Amino acid sequence: MSVLVFVENIEGKFKKSAFEVVSYAKTIANTLNQKLTAISIGDVSDTALESLGKYGANKILNVNSEKLKSFINQAYASIITQAAKQEEATIIVLSNSFSGKGLAPRIAAKMEAGLADGAVGLPEINENNFRIKKTAFSGKAFALTELTSVIKVIALNPNSFELRDEITTPEITTFEADLHSQDFNTIVKEIVRTTDKISLPDAEIVVSGGRGLKGPENWGIIEDLANALGAATACSKPVSDAGWRPHEEHVGQTGIAVSPNLYIAIGISGAIQHLAGVSSSKTIVVINKDPEAPFFKVADYGIVGDAFEIVPKITSAIKALKES
Amino acid sequence: MKILVCISNVPDTTSKITFSNDNTIFNTTGVQFIVNPYDEIALSKAIALTEGGKGSITVINVGEATTEPTIRKALATGADNAVRVNAFPRDSWFVAKQIAHFADGKDFDLILLGRESIDYNGNQVASLVGELLNIPSISIAKKIDITENTAIVEREIEGGKEIINVSLPIIVGTAEGVAEPRIPNMRGIMSARTKPLEVVEPIDVPLLVKVVQYEIPPSRGAVTLVDASSPEKLVELLHTQARVI
Numbered sequence: 338m339s340v341l342v343f344v345e346n347i348e349g350k351f352k353k354s355a356f357e358v359v360s361y362a363k364t365i366a367n368t369l370n371q372k373l374t375a376i377s378i379g380d381v382s383d384t385a386l387e388s389l390g391k392y393g394a395n396k397i398l399n400v401n402s403e404k405l406k407s408f409i410n411q412a413y414a415s416i417i418t419q420a421a422k423q424e425e426a427t428i429i430v431l432s433n434s435f436s437g438k439g440l441a442p443r444i445a446a447k448m449e450a451g452l453a454d455g456a457v458g459l460p461e462i463n464e465n466n467f468r469i470k471k472t473a474f475s476g477k478a479f480a481l482t483e484l485t486s487v488i489k490v491i492a493l494n495p496n497s498f499e500l501r502d503e504i505t506t507p508e509i510t511t512f513e514a515d516l517h518s519q520d521f522n523t524i525v526k527e528i529v530r531t532t533d534k535i536s537l538p539d540a541e542i543v544v545s546g547g548r549g550l551k552g553p554e555n556w557g558i559i560e561d562l563a564n565a566l567g568a569a570t571a572c573s574k575p576v577s578d579a580g581w582r583p584h585e586e587h588v589g590q591t592g593i594a595v596s597p598n599l600y601i602a603i604g605i606s607g608a609i610q611h612l613a614g615v616s617s618s619k620t621i622v623v624i625n626k627d628p629e630a631p632f633f634k635v636a637d638y639g640i641v642g643d644a645f646e647i648v649p650k651i652t653s654a655i656k657a658l659k660e661s
Numbered sequence: 662m663k664i665l666v667c668i669s670n671v672p673d674t675t676s677k678i679t680f681s682n683d684n685t686i687f688n689t690t691g692v693q694f695i696v697n698p699y700d701e702i703a704l705s706k707a708i709a710l711t712e713g714g715k716g717s718i719t720v721i722n723v724g725e726a727t728t729e730p731t732i733r734k735a736l737a738t739g740a741d742n743a744v745r746v747n748a749f750p751r752d753s754w755f756v757a758k759q760i761a762h763f764a765d766g767k768d769f770d771l772i773l774l775g776r777e778s779i780d781y782n783g784n785q786v787a788s789l790v791g792e793l794l795n796i797p798s799i800s801i802a803k804k805i806d807i808t809e810n811t812a813i814v815e816r817e818i819e820g821g822k823e824i825i826n827v828s829l830p831i832i833v834g835t836a837e838g839v840a841e842p843r844i845p846n847m848r849g850i851m852s853a854r855t856k857p858l859e860v861v862e863p864i865d866v867p868l869l870v871k872v873v874q875y876e877i878p879p880s881r882g883a884v885t886l887v888d889a890s891s892p893e894k895l896v897e898l899l900h901t902q903a904r905v906i
């Protein structure tokens with residue numbers, strides 16, 4: 338038996354969330370005294386594949402095919418399921434990324450496996466049960482979920498597991514899956530990347546702006562701060578509803594849920610729906626001119642004052658710190 | 662076009678979430694229930710696609726009789742008829758099995774539902790139903806354009822978007838931006854009372870997951886306020902105390 342982890346690449350490269358799932362799956366494999374097999378689909382170089390050895394992959398199944406360079410949900414689900422069978426894996430781990438969210442349930446359905454989506458920690462494993470903590474109620478609660486099925490699928494939230502180094506020299510083998518035309522029903526026509534921007538769901542620092550910024554023309558101070566910090570930018574719902582910012586920046590209960598190391602909220606009041614999507618951030622900073630703004634109640638650090646005066650000063654101080 | 666829209670009944674977004682019986686049961690006392698906001702987007706899209714007699718919309722909900730006001734609201738907004746699978750929506754797998762069982766063989770061209778429900782946030786149902794019916798699924802769509810028998814769907818990915826071409830039938834989870842939100846008008850509210858709402862009994866589904874306990878995130882300590890005249894102090898604290906920059 339073994340643990341199988343699917344490592345997602347973006348244009349042939351692995352990002353931090355890929356290493357997170359490997360390290361997480363390795364920790365589970367160690368607990369169960371099993372080996373860890375990683376599977377990669379797409380066009381990934383051997384050097385990149387070998388880098389998975391830093392976090393304990395014992396074996397890597399490489400599916401290198403031009404046809405599979407972009408994400409094709411049904412084909413990927415078939416491949417991973419077949420790999421799981423070959424490896425006799427009873428635990429399958431993947432990232433709860435946008436693609437992972439579509440993939441995990443299809444794999445679970447194929448294998449009649451219980452699925453823990455949005456897992457935020459390691460499973461508690463003992464002879465009788467396998468329990469895992471996941472987010473629920475849009476960040477307002479956690480649910481300790483027991484997977485009672487033989488095969489278990491876990492989709493791990495980005496930024497919720499600290500990498501643990503465990504050097505191995507993985508054996509890399511080519512994996513040929515048996516695919517059919519119906520696995521290729523979807524055709525990716527185009528991928529549009531906002532290359533100059535850090536992706537929000539897996540960003541370590543997020544700078545977020547609300548209605549307090551008065552208009553889209555004032556977003557320069559948010560972007561300058563984000564650039565100085567290497568952060569992603571986000572916004573509250575009314576801001577994207579008004580078209581000041583694109584919808585994909587909207588965080589909260591009805592937007593993206595984020596859990597960065599640092600979340601900086603500027604001119605955001607802290608409505609319950611907004612907090613739901615950001616409250617699992619490790620450190621929260623609030624800048625708001627209203628001392629009664631509810632956001633201060635859940636913040637670690639705060640400044641009461643005018644964002645237009647304060648934010649540029651913070652940006653300068655950060656630049657000075659980075660230079661020193 | 663024949664469209665099925667799946668809707669779930671969820672606590673209002675302003676609800677304070679609490680649990681009883683040693684944190685094992687979600688406390689519904691005093692909680693107002695609404696149509697899941699993402700499912701409203703799905704329904705609004707379905708209405709836009711079928712407007713002017715270009716098709717029909719069935720809504721399906723897996724829920725006990727208490728969810729009927731939510732179903733009526735969907736009918737008032739613009740669905741033609743509704744089905745309620747009479748069971749507590751135990752988990753995503755259970756719900757997906759019921760939906761797939763109902764939809765199987767009924768030739769829906771399109772199945773729409775919200776990308777996730779705001780209570781259990783599974784984000785699973787679209788893909789589970791897709792797999793059970795052996796049709797393509799797109800779990801988080803930002804834009805859906807349909808011409809004849811093909812759909813062009815924009816899907817969110819990390820740091821960008823992907824544009825997909827796919828033939829119907831498909832199942833799609835909708836996110837914000839897919840459709841202008843619709844709200845029921847007076848005529849809709851009146852007609853909703855007489856639109857058909859069929860109640861069907863659930864099929865048996867083996868248990869694969871169960872929630873054993875809930876937990877409320879720990880509250881943070883008191884906020885450390887930095888004076889507005891010295892914002893650089895904040896940077897210092899973030900660097901030396903919180904160690905996040």
Ligand SMILES: Cc1cc2nc3c(=O)[nH]c(=O)nc-3n(C[C@H](O)[C@H](O)[C@H](O)COP(=O)(O)OP(=O)(O)OC[C@H]3O[C@@H](n4cnc5c(N)ncnc54)[C@H](O)[C@@H]3O)c2cc1C
Pocket residue numbers: 546547548549550572573574575576587588589590591592603604605606607608609610611614624625626627630642643644645674698
């Ligand atoms: C069904 C539903 C779902 C929702 N989902 C979400 C969601 O997912 N995400 C979300 O964000 N919201 C959501 N909302 C909306 C939410 O209830 C709030 O309305 C919203 O979060 C408020 O956005 P805001 O804080 O930017 O604006 P406001 O509440 O208007 O707050 C603006 C803040 O800026 C401050 N301010 C003004 N000028 C300055 C200045 N010069 N310097 C510093 N501070 C200043 C003000 O003191 C105020 O606190 C939802 C609502 C509903 C009904």
